[in-house]
Amino acid sequence: MRNPLLKIVDVAAREYRATAMTKAFIFGTLVVPVMAWVIIALVIPLFDSPDQSLEGSIAVVDRTDAAAPVASALALHFDTDRLRAEHDRQRAEHQRVLDMDDAPPALRKASERALKRMPRSPHEVEVQRIDAGADDETVEALKSEVGRGDLLALFVIPPEANVPGGRYEIYTGRDLDFERAFELRDVVNRAIVDTRISRSGENPADVRALVANPQPDIRTITDRGETDANPAAQFIVPMAFMMLLWIAVFSSGQYLLTTTIEEKSTRVMELLLSAVSPMQLMTGKIIGQGLVGLTIMVIYGGLGVVVANQFNVMGLVPTEALPWLVLYFVMGYFLIGSFMAAIGSAVNELREAQSLMGTVMIVMMIPFFLWSLIIRQPNSTFSTVASFVPPLTPFIMILRLAQTTEPIPMWQVVATTLLGFGAVVAAVWCAAKVFRVGVLMYGKPPTPLTLIRWIRHA
């Protein structure tokens, strides 16, 4: 008599091979993310290509006052000598960082990228000062020049622009991208505001210095000590952990559902039951598809690490939460997988499973509704109570543990883990009851109440 455990291993191995070693799985799980990653890898260098230098003319009809401060500001902005000096200074500065042996990797990478993005030569833009008294016809002619591409842009600044809330006009042609347009707008805005300040009798430089925002150095102090408050680390990383867990649990649960239905609908089930008991069959199937889920998690997690590394944000990933990710996967998968196995055994085809899947789907969606609430206040009463609701436990707890601002009391980690795995035992027990009855039950699909009756009677 073959060892019953080896039979479970045989069933698990077949489940894994039949699911994870198929073209559909390889394409869906591996090829699509790899393609996305390859595309990102190809696109990122495009952002690192040198910016184009602006070459051409800008026309300014500056009616603010006789001194034409906007035109002067633009002329100063595009002053060839100033631009060249600035260009050379920046290049030298970045080169200096690259030449340093002890430059921090992040700084070195930033300098490398900045050097790659610097235009090969500074902008060469001529600022045409148009007479403030230019009539509409002249302005229309200038606008036509912008349309033809003869001018990069046209600025028409009326006297009203000097009044707080005043407006002015910018006409840009096809050669001026939105980034440069914003840059020019900032120059114009600054010149107009400086004019207003000067008219009020103040020195613009002094006023600007006074109103400059102070730079806060935000630190979070918790039981863990003092840490940088990084919004990405606080919100995106826990969400990414939960998504990873969710995708792995849900995908493998779905595979478990479909393979069970397949075995039932192709009538191979009773042939299997001649060799293994229903419990051995269910256990083998759950383990096999669990390994598929772990594979998914490793693939997506690995790609996540590669991408985080590429974007130089690896420091934000709380690596200490990774073992919890595996633990909560086991908990979440066994909870959801048990339901899936039970439903798969009870129905005759996938379509019939949809009505019974409703409850499972609602439970699976709850973490998405709660994640923001949990991350903002990971130790609130709500977060704590939600952690003790078993189907949600793995998802809520991974959110709480992957955030870096507040430590979670260890007693809660231990208690929720014990409760979660207690629920796993109960779920597997109930699923086994349904499975034993359901696998040989053909005909009308059962209702949720029928499933409960099977659990009570079996």
Next chain:
Amino acid sequence: MHEHDAAIEIRGVTKRFGAKSAVDNLDLIVPTNSVCGFLGPNGAGKTTTIRMIMSIFLPDEGELRVLGRGSAIESKDRIGYLPEERGVYRTMPVGNFLAYMARLKGVDGRGLTKKIDDWLERLALPGVRKKKCQELSKGMQQKVQFAATVIHEPDLIILDEPFSGLDPVNARILRGLINEQHEAGRTIIFSTHVLHAAEELCDRVFMINQGKKILDGPIEEIRASFDPRTVVVSPDDVSADAATMERIRGVRRVARAPGRRVAYELHLEDDADVRGVMRDAAETLSLRSIERRDASLEDIFVRLVDPADSEDSVRGALRDETQTEEALADA
């Protein structure tokens, strides 16, 4: 019969599905190395009994011993079971399917490929090992399922409707293989509606109706014990009048004997005296031969089973959804 001679021993087994008893206080002993035909109308309780033998269902009452052990769970690897509801993994290659089933039944991996090839050869399925199961015809899939049933060389083979869906050629191949397994010393029990196949293969038959045993014993004894209801006459005169034969006292109906040009079957009334009919026939007609024919399994089946007991009435009761659900939950 001694306990150690029995491959299957069932004593007082009852299985209820809700209020309906699918199997009622059943006793059965299947001797080792016998071929036992398991007969009965649809819904009589054959598959339920087989599933209890396989420990897929547990009996509500009674005791079962299989291959000398308390249940089939303890000796699953020594049993080959071909269920009535059977299939294959559609996208799995035939060889992989057989290897998987063999491994689950404890067959060692070494030499398994050769064993699979041998079986496919014997089943007239050469060269299909790498084909996906779904590429095979239904009959070919049936043969693959049979190979999966016996590939681990079990001591006890249970076949539930093994001939359903097979054409005459493949049915003959399967009959040959069942005979081979019997000659190799294996105990075989199979349920079937193909009564002539059961007659040809079985040394014992066992019949149930509405969950109760109505027949059990060696096939020759059973046939001998049933009063023959047919006399076959072969008149000298090929133009002999059937109406004359019908006038013989005790003859209910006259029919041409199949396959014989000048022979007639005289089907008798239930209370007819066979010897009297034969004497009267010999006196009335000029005969080349006259013989008494033993009851066939089909005759016995029809005589024992009330048409109302067949599928419609029994399944109708089982089809009651609530009963079925509760019953299966009890299983």
